[in-house]
Amino acid sequence: MKVVKFGGSSLADGEQFEKVVNIIKADQTRKVIVASAPGKRFANDIKVTDLLIEFAHKTINKEDCSSTVKTIWSRYHDIAAYFQISEQLLQPLLQELIALPKADYPNQDYLMASFKAHGEKLNAQLLTLVLQNYHLPAYFLDPQEAGFMVTDNANDTQVMPETYKNLEKWSSRDNVLVVPGFYGITKDGLIATFSRGGSDITGAIWARGIKADLYExxxxxxxxxAADPRIITHPHAIKVMTYRELRELSYAGFSVFHDEAIIPAIEGQVPINVKNTNHPDLPGTMIVPEHDFHPQSIITGVASSSHFAALYLHKYLLNKEVGFTLKLLQIFYKFNISYEHMPSGIDDLTVIFDKRQFNEQIRQQMCFEIQQALQPDQLEWFDDYAIIMVVGEGMRNKIGVMKNITMPLAQKHVAIHMINQGASRISIMLGTKRADAAAAVKEIYQQFFK
Known part of the structure; x- marks a missing residue:
């Protein structure tokens, strides 16, 4: 049995819907279909989720929402018209959209979550109607009915352990189950959404819950x-990679697959196949457990990300000062800031952050409190920071990999500010200036894939 998730671009309009229908028809083992909200049809198009966020803000501000509702509904209506779905069948979907501002919400966070989630819910209901129009035994399964339970963080929820037990009973159904991605139901019966792109997470949870043979x-x-096509022209396509390789690469910008989504699949040991809706016969990329995996190359991929910053602290005899790091972490905790890495020396310590956590006021206040509490001889903030991740299961037993990474960078005068090799020995992290990140990726890629 397979769980199949279709992204927003795969369900953006009638033509894309038809490709999805053909993919489902082509394999009778595709039993659970996870639907995203309609995505962009062309470059300057607006995703339905963004329109729903606009709808929510207008509702909160008590503004006229009629034009936004009309725009949202036109996306679903155009798809329905493509398949000649009757107005009578569509009316319940339209009424559900119109009724969103009239529902009771405990606060604005839950209002926003409910509005956003209806992009997926309405699209899953519409896909069910389309599949039934092709005489397929499709059944729309609402998360409430499925028992898809999540925590009560309205817009950044997590799956509850009992969900997996609840989903087991649906594995024996003969229907094609169509489920909305992106959200679940709290213990109080409220809609709560995963982080943006959370339909990937929904699919992985379903794959684990029903013990699927494959998650497509x-x-x-x-x-x-193996590298960002915006940096490398026609990069090498990865045929097979491990869960942890994907996790490491996702950290530095591999955005094809939501990085949190792989966790349920790992826990259930369900292989993942990333494929193209527009070219479904291509093999895509398989993501598999580490056991029995035999790497065919030294590295699997190289990625970069520029959304990092670094805090540098210098203090003589820092290594002798008991509690220095504890005080630093307590300040981070106070400001609700997480750090990524903390390489250190005898008298020096650098803390690397995802800078999207900060605004200028928080950054200045945090640095001020660090200066007051720790009295470093030098405190410096580096906003111009990028991370390069070089990842591959084949690195574990290969001598000289570090030389092959750093030598071409030295030849191109790319300065390395930090090097950190993971304990698993399948990843090497480099810190560079943001302006050098693309050049670093190119040189490393050429060294290993030329």
Whole structure:
């Protein structure tokens, strides 16, 4: 049995819907279909989820929502018209959309979550109607009925352990189950959403819950590539990679697959196949457990991300000062800031952050409190920071990999500010200036894939 997730680009309009229908028809083992909200149809288009966020803000501000509702509904109506779905069958979906501002919400966070989630809910209901129009035994399964329970964080929820037990009973159904991605139901019966892109998470949870043989994730690319196609022209397509390779690469910008989504699949040991809705016959990329995996190359991929910053602290005899790091972490905790890495020396310590956590006021206040509490001889903030991740199961037993990474960078005068090798020995992290990140990726890629 397979769980199949279709992304927003795969369900953006009638033509894309038809491709999805053909994919489902082509394999009778595709039993659970996870639907995203309609995505962009062209470059300057607006995703339905963004329109729903606009709808929510207007509702909160008591503004006229009629034009926004009309725009949202036109997306669903156009798809329905493509398949000649009757107005009578569509009316319940339209009424559900119109009724959103009239429902009771405990606060604005839950209002926003409910509005956003209806992009997926309405699309899953519409896909069910389309599949039934093709005489397929499709059944729309609401998360409430499924027992898809989540925590009460309205817009950044997590799955509850009992969900997996609840989903087991649906594995024996003969229907094609169509479920909305992105959200679940709290213990109080409220809608709560995962972080943006959470339909990937929904699919992985279902795959684990029903003990699927395979989780197929259909998107708009032919495979996961060894480097960003915006940096490397026609990069090498990865045929097979491990869960942890994907996790490491996702950390530095591999955005094909939501990085949190792999956790339920790992826990259930369900292989994942990333495929292209537009070219469904291509093999795509398989993501598999580490056991019995035999790497065919030294590295699997190289990625970069520029959304990092670094705090540098210098203090003589820092290594002798008991509690220095504890005081630092307590300040981070006070400001609700997490750090990524903390390489250190005898008298020096650098803390690397995801800078999207900060605004300028928080950054200045945090640095002020660190200066007051720790009295460093030098405190410096670096906003111009990028992370390069070099990842591969083949690195574990290969001598000289570090030389092959750093030598071409030295030849191109790319300065390395930090090097950190993971304990698993399948990843090496480099810190560089943001302006050098693309050049670093190019040189490393050429060294290993030329």
């Amino acid at each position: 994730n259909f998107t708009d690319v032919d495979a996961i590539y």
